Amino acid sequence: MREHTAVRAALPQRHPLLLVDRVLESDPGIGLVAVKAVTANEPCYAGVRDGADERAHHYPPSLIIESLGQAAALLWLDGATLPGDGAVLMFAGARDFSFDGAVLPxxxxxxxxxxxxxVAGTAFATGETWVGHRRVAAVRSLIATRRPVRPADPVRPPDPAPALGADRHDRDDARSS
Structure with a gap:
């Protein structure tokens, strides 16, 4: 089992987009089981009004995909000897995703x-998401890749603003010449 502090150490995501709480099982390079508890305090529920119907409380499918992708990233990182080249792991896509039921707080x-x-720094994984004995999502292909981090281009400060009224004085000077 990998506790939350180890998950945080392995993934670059932070609140509110760190969407894996704990790893329950891991067979490095083969498979992994991870969990994420959905609470009513999630940022996606901030605008839900009191008395809103159940559909307003459905956890967004995009966050299920992201959470499942983070679990796949943990699996890849756990089973791989990655070079210390400073590259970052990036979620590249998901194909053949199906949603079989709603997720609620x-x-x-x-x-x-x-x-x-x-293959060549790109990983392909499959997965399913369950709530209890009910499958709520499945994906046939999750794709992640490693890409080098480029140093940021230097930020050039903006040109200083002309002094207040400078244009008027320039016009006055031009007329008096």
Whole structure:
């Protein structure tokens, strides 16, 4: 089992987009089971009014995809010997995603991911997300890649603003010449 502090150490995401709480099982390079507890305090629920119907409380599918992708990244990082080149892991895409049910506050997402192959710094994985005994999502292909970090271009300060009224004085000077 990998506790939350180890998950934080492995992934670059931070609140509010760190969407894996704990790793329950890991077979490095093969498969992983991770969990994420959905609470009513999630930023996605900030605008939900009192008395709103259940649909307003459905956890966004995009966050399920991101959470499952983070679980897959943990699997890849756990089973790989990556060069210390400063490259970052990036979620590249998901294909053949299906959603089989709603997720609500109080549910615990259990992601089961399997690493299929890693080719030239790009990993392909499959996975499912469960709430209890109910499958809520499945993906046939999650794709992640490692890319080098480029140093940021130097930021050039903006040109200083002309002094207040400078244009008027310039025109007056031009007329008097």
């Amino acid at each position: 109080g549910d615990v997402l259990r992601h089961r991911v399997r690493l299929d192959i890693v």
